[in-house]
Amino acid sequence: MKSTASAAEIAQAVKSGETSARAVIAATLGRIEANNGRLGAFTDVTAARAMAQADRVDADVRAGKAGALAGVPFGAKNLFDLRDITTRAGSKVNRDNPPAKTDAHLVAKLEAAGAICVGALNMGEYAYDFTGENAHDGPSRNPHDLNHMSGGSSGGSATAVASGLVPLALCSDTNGSIRIPASFCGLFGLKPTYGRLSRHGTFPFVPSLDHLGPVARSVTDLALSYDAMQGFDEADPAMTKRPMELLAGRLEHGGSGYRVAVADGYFTGEPEAREAVAHVAKALEVARTVTIPDAAVARAAAFLITMSEGGALHLERLRERAADFDPDTRDRLIAGAMLPAAWIDRAQKFRRAYREKVLRLFQDVDAILAPVTPMRAPLIGQKVASVAGIEMPLRPNIGIYTQPISFIGLPVVAVPVWIGEYDLPIGVQIIAPPWREDIAMRIARRLEKSGAASAPVARGFADFE
Amino acid sequence: MSDVLRLPVVEAHRPGVKANLKTAGKMAALLEKAAVSDDAEPAPVFRA
Numbered sequence: 001m002k003s004t005a006s007a008a009e010i011a012q013a014v015k016s017g018e019t020s021a022r023a024v025i026a027a028t029l030g031r032i033e034a035n036n037g038r039l040g041a042f043t044d045v046t047a048a049r050a051m052a053q054a055d056r057v058d059a060d061v062r063a064g065k066a067g068a069l070a071g072v073p074f075g076a077k078n079l080f081d082l083r084d085i086t087t088r089a090g091s092k093v094n095r096d097n098p099p100a101k102t103d104a105h106l107v108a109k110l111e112a113a114g115a116i117c118v119g120a121l122n123m124g125e126y127a128y129d130f131t132g133e134n135a136h137d138g139p140s141r142n143p144h145d146l147n148h149m150s151g152g153s154s155g156g157s158a159t160a161v162a163s164g165l166v167p168l169a170l171c172s173d174t175n176g177s178i179r180i181p182a183s184f185c186g187l188f189g190l191k192p193t194y195g196r197l198s199r200h201g202t203f204p205f206v207p208s209l210d211h212l213g214p215v216a217r218s219v220t221d222l223a224l225s226y227d228a229m230q231g232f233d234e235a236d237p238a239m240t241k242r243p244m245e246l247l248a249g250r251l252e253h254g255g256s257g258y259r260v261a262v263a264d265g266y267f268t269g270e271p272e273a274r275e276a277v278a279h280v281a282k283a284l285e286v287a288r289t290v291t292i293p294d295a296a297v298a299r300a301a302a303f304l305i306t307m308s309e310g311g312a313l314h315l316e317r318l319r320e321r322a323a324d325f326d327p328d329t330r331d332r333l334i335a336g337a338m339l340p341a342a343w344i345d346r347a348q349k350f351r352r353a354y355r356e357k358v359l360r361l362f363q364d365v366d367a368i369l370a371p372v373t374p375m376r377a378p379l380i381g382q383k384v385a386s387v388a389g390i391e392m393p394l395r396p397n398i399g400i401y402t403q404p405i406s407f408i409g410l411p412v413v414a415v416p417v418w419i420g421e422y423d424l425p426i427g428v429q430i431i432a433p434p435w436r437e438d439i440a441m442r443i444a445r446r447l448e449k450s451g452a453a454s455a456p457v458a459r460g461f462a463d464f465e
Numbered sequence: 466m467s468d469v470l471r472l473p474v475v476e477a478h479r480p481g482v483k484a485n486l487k488t489a490g491k492m493a494a495l496l497e498k499a500a501v502s503d504d505a506e507p508a509p510v511f512r513a
Contacts, residue, residue, distance in 0.1 A: 208508075297499045300492035307489055319472055331481030334474060335489060338466045343493045348507035350499055355508070396488065 003031060003164030004457045007072040007221040010167065011114065014071030015061060021054035021071035021116060028073040028118055031165050035461065040140045041160040043078050044085050044120040053116045060114065067114030068224055068248070075160050076170040077153075078120035079127060079203040080104040089203035090123040090153065092136045092324045093317050104201030105236070106170060106212055106229045113228035118166060122156030125326040127172055127205040128310060128333070129153050130180050130398035131378075135326035139380050142185055143458035144424055148377040151184035151398070153177040154215070158185035161215050164457035168225055172202065173211045175306060176372070176402030179414040182215050183427025184377035186416040187455045188444060189215045190222045193434050194409025195240045197226075198233035206309040207238070209302065209406060217455040219445040222413070223247040226437070240435075247438055251445040258439060261290035263370040263431075267401055269388050273371030276417050276426045280369055283452030284443065290365055293357045294350075298404035301347035301354070303396070308344045311336025328395065355408040362433040367443055371401045372414050372427035405431055413440040415453035428453075 001010050001024055013019045029047050036042050050073070057071050076082060079089040081100035088094045102108075107117055122140040124131065132155020133139040140155035142148040143163035150159045154171030158181030161169050171178040173191045182189030190213045197212050204210055214225045230244040262281050268274050281287070311318075311333045318337065322330055361368070374387055378394060385394040405412055411432050416425040432440040447453040456462070467474045474482055 294499060297495055300495040303492045304489060304496065307485070315470070315472065322473075322475070322478065327478075327481060331478060332485050334467075334472065334478065334482045335485035337470060337472060338486070339489055340493075343489075343496065345507055346493075346496055346501055349501045349505040350496060352506055352508040353501065 001027060004462050005167065006218045007069060007167040007216065007224055008218070010072050011068060011070045014057070015066045021057035022051065024071045025050050025054040025073060025116055025118065028166060032118065035163060035165065038141070038146060039143060039159050039163055040122055040138050041156045041163065041165060042075060042119045043088065043122050043137050043156065046082060046085065046117060046119045050116050050118045053111060057114050057116065067112065069110060069228055070114035072115045072168060073118045073166045074110060074115050074168040074170065075119050075121045075157065075166050076104070076107055076117060077123050077157050077172060079123060079172060080107055080170055081201040082107060082117060082120055085120060087203050090125040090127065090134055093321050094203070102201065105198040105233050109229045109231070110225060115228070121160055121169060124153035124155065125329045126314065127153040127174055127177055128329045129395060130176060131395055132181060133380060141380065142377050143461055144186060147379055148424060149184055149380055151181035151377060154181045157215055158182060158187055161187055161217060162458050163461040168214055168216050168221055171213060171215055173213060173406060174205045174209045175302060175406055176399040178213050178215060179372045179402050179412060179427060179429060180398055182414040182416065183372035183425070186418070186425030187215045187217060188219055188222050188416065189213065189414040190226055190437065190441070191406065191412045192226065192437055193411040195238045197229050198236040198239055200233055200235035204313065206306050208309065209306065211406065217457065219251060219441060219448050220248065223251055223441060242435060245438065247441055250438065251442055254442045256446060258366040258443060259364065260284055260286045260367045260369060260443065261288040261365045262286060263292050263368050264289040265291050266295040267292070267370045270371070270374040272375050272426055273373065273401065275419055276428050277369050277371050279417050279419050280415065280428045280447060280452060283447055283450055286369065290361055290368055292361065292368070292404065294354055295404040297350065298354050298407050299400055301350050302403040302407040304339060304343050304347045307332060307336030308339045311339070351407060358408060359433065366432070367439050368431040370405070370429045370431060372429050373398055374400060376422060376424040376426050401429070405429065410434060411437040411440055413444040415444050415447050416455050417453055
């Protein structure tokens with residue numbers, strides 16, 4: 001299979017006997033071997049495990065029991081447990097932990113559907129970055145221009161998919177870590193409703209904000225993986241008991257007819273982001289605007305809760321091994337551990353009221369468009385950027401448009417657009433009411449079909465068959 | 466505060482920690498301008 005093949009195409013070819021899972025995985029491992037050195041996508045490659053799973057999938061195909069993702073290779077951000085691998089969560093400190101005894105819940109769900117995990121992916125230390133840079137493993141690079149950031153914290157996941165190493169990767173998103181790498185690397189990303197997918201077997205960051213989800217190069221691939229990962233898991237206390245709502249066969253139904261509006265005010269400050277949203281709005285023939293109230297305050301509250309919960313989570317490690325942290329991460333976490341409880345209490349009270357206000361907007365609209373990032377992917381190593389016309393530290397400000405949305409757990413699909421003379425993409429959020437991933441996914445599919453959004457394998461990586 | 470937490474902050478780390486506390490203070494100032502009533506319930510475990 002070519003590096004440009006989608007998960008759906010690979011599964012179809014394996015199920016039909018056109019190729020085997022073993023052949024797919026052998027080719028995948030060859031691509032990783034040839035390219036990972038310059039991309040920095042994978043931190044662990046699980047070749048023997050992958051080949052063994054490929055043989056199981058091929059046996060299932062012969063027995064007429066092939067799953068929906070038969071033979072599809074995928075990678076998992078290295079905060080997902082993979083049995084026999086130490087879950088490093090982007091850190092140096094965690095490397096002293098014993099290997100995981102079992103796979104994370106979502107990894108197991110994907111493999112139960114026939115997908116094949118080929119390794120663990122690079123990420124920002126303890127998921128506390130938006131850049132895709134890692135002080136210990138080096139940066140994961142943007143395949144569309146290797147001098148630019150992949151975005152974080154799921155940078156390796158986006159790098160692996162945008163370069164065609166794998167068609168699918170697992171990510172986490174606390175404040176934007178699925179959507180931001182999708183924006184910088186030109187991918188579709190799904191951050192489901194908080195509580196939709198089990199986080200069991202992943203290293204946490206901010207439990208009241210942590211989400212998991214996939215990035216892919218097509219909306220259909222997002223749907224196939226999302227469907228495979230759904231289902232109640234009592235091991236995650238935040239999980240919903242709602243029935244599964246499968247999407248793969250329902251993407252083509254609708255997509256038009258939804259009441260869509262563009263988020264105004266807070267979300268319109270940056271020219272590149274504004275152009276991206278206008279491009280999507282034009283494709284959807286949307287002229288209506290809506291104001292998400294108190295978005296700046298919501299971002300501030302999410303920022304404080306993140307610092308505080310993150311600082312609390314890592315307090316013991318900060319006491320014992322502060323020198324082994326990435327300095328940028330360490331200083332934020334130490335400060336977070338010392339924040340006054342009064343601020344966090346107020347942030348949590350505000351959070352409930354903010355949620356009620358935003359949910360009222362969905363009485364009149366079905367989906368809201370907003371930018372993912374204020375800008376296209378910055379250069380690796382860049383420390384400042386112009387935000388709202390002011391030179392500001394880059395790292396904490398990449399998430400200004402994603403934080404107010406994940407703060408209240410809304411489902412979002414990030415769609416990549418390519419506009420102007422630039423070689424780098426930028427993403428747009430399609431935001432839906434809780435549990436209505438179907439709306440955001442159908443709108444994303446409509447944009448994909450029209451060509452207004454697309455996620456090609458990066459030039460230079462699509463040709464090495 | 467670091468003494469109470471038994472979280473030593475060595476001299477070399479202090480500028481970075483102070484800068485982050487300053488940023489947090491700006492965020493908190495924004496939050497304190499927002500109306501939150503006395504009887505508002507917090508959302509410590511959030512469910513969408």
